Amino acid sequence: MSEPSTALPLTVASLQDVVVRYDDRTVLGPFSLTLEAGSSTALVGPSGCGKSTALRLLAGLEPPTQGHVRRAAGRGETAVVFQSPTLAPWSSALDNVALPLRLAGIPAVQAADQARAALARVGLAGSELKKPAQLSGGMAMRVSIARALATSPRLLLMDEPFAALDEITRRRLADDVMSLWKDGRPALLFITHSVEEAVYMADRVIVMSPGPGRILAETRLSDGFPRAARFRTSPAFRDAVEEVSHALQMAMETAA
Numbered sequence: 001m002s003e004p005s006t007a008l009p010l011t012v013a014s015l016q017d018v019v020v021r022y023d024d025r026t027v028l029g030p031f032s033l034t035l036e037a038g039s040s041t042a043l044v045g046p047s048g049c050g051k052s053t054a055l056r057l058l059a060g061l062e063p064p065t066q067g068h069v070r071r072a073a074g075r076g077e078t079a080v081v082f083q084s085p086t087l088a089p090w091s092s093a094l095d096n097v098a099l100p101l102r103l104a105g106i107p108a109v110q111a112a113d114q115a116r117a118a119l120a121r122v123g124l125a126g127s128e129l130k131k132p133a134q135l136s137g138g139m140a141m142r143v144s145i146a147r148a149l150a151t152s153p154r155l156l157l158m159d160e161p162f163a164a165l166d167e168i169t170r171r172r173l174a175d176d177v178m179s180l181w182k183d184g185r186p187a188l189l190f191i192t193h194s195v196e197e198a199v200y201m202a203d204r205v206i207v208m209s210p211g212p213g214r215i216l217a218e219t220r221l222s223d224g225f226p227r228a229a230r231f232r233t234s235p236a237f238r239d240a241v242e243e244v245s246h247a248l249q250m251a252m253e254t255a256a
Contacts, residue, residue, distance in 0.1 A: 010036045011070075012155050012187035013058050013078075018067030019212075020053050026212040028053045029067065033206070033215075035155065035187040040178075040225065042190045042198035044244065045208030045216075046252055051191045054213070055080075055157050058189065072187075076104040076151035079186075083160040085144040087132040093119060094128035097147045104151060118146040121180060138169040145173070149180055156186045160193065170194075174201055178226045195248060199240045200227060207247040217247035 012035050019029035028050030035041060035058070043051045056062050057069050059080050072078050079100070087096045094115050101111035119128055122142040132140055141161060148156060158177075162170040178201060181188055192198050198205045199221065207217040219240055223231060231237050 012037050013071040014069075015054060015057060015064075016068040016070070018054075018057060018064040018069065020050065020057070020062075021065045028211070028213045029064075031067075031214055035189060037154065037187055038185040039204065040181065040188040040190065040202045042192060042202035042205045043208060044192060044195060044198050044205065044248055045213060046210050046248075047193075048211045049208040049251075050211055050213030051208060052159055055159050055189060055191055058155065059157055072154040076100060077153055078155040078157065079148035079151060079153035081141075081144050081148045081156075081158045081161045083163050085132070085140040087140060087143060089132050092129045092131060093124060093135070093143045096132070096143055097150050100147060100151050114150055115146070118150040119143070121149070122146045122176060137165055138173065141165065141173060142176075145177060145180070149184070152184050153186050156181070156188045158188070158190045160191050162197070163193070170197065175226060177201070182225050195241055195244045196232070199237060199244060200232065205240070205244050207244060207251055209251055216251050217244075219243050219247075 014034040016032050017030045020027050031050070031054060033054065043054065045051055057064055058071055059078060060071060060073065094112060097118050098111040098115035101114055102108065106114070116128055119125060122145055124139065124142055124146065127135070127139065135143065162173055165173065174197060190198070190201050203221050205219045206215055208214065209216040221236065221240055223236060
């Protein structure tokens, strides 16, 4: 069941002892997670462990079988970026970004101005009138990110947004997202299969057990955002990657 948030002010969203079952199969839980304003949390785990299910609960896209979901439920307060940019192919980049603003009741001219500014923030000034078919994969994902950030959400959910991109583009977009995230500091939940990406983009990395997913391990990082230029070569980064990788290996062996 989904309820209005009555938690402490710093808590933007939470899952409390949620369980999700499809027919007779349990895919998640019991699972609890709290997301606070300004925090960045990454979920990693074996395929089928329920990472995306947890995200959908927080997005309000499906209810739990049991347990409680508390989330930023106001219009525009939750934004989701999926693995596919999910852009309307018949609309321009500008119109795609303006859509959630228009749905939030913002007048058309103001929505267009905010969408134009959002596109400029992700490096797409001058591409406002291009249709999705005219954009590269990285550009399309930038449009999707601009659309998510345009409403200044309190909760930002990202489900493997860079999975289909090459490594150089992934790294560039990771830096861009964390730089943009720093402006509004929403609660960020990031799902990825890449341990290095998780450690780079999160101050808390949670490793989930094989389905039905539960929390197997948690690693916290104290380095701030955006990351220092050589963070990926620092001992703190390598130690965290090894710690998360070890926990993930244990999870994979359990799943085998």
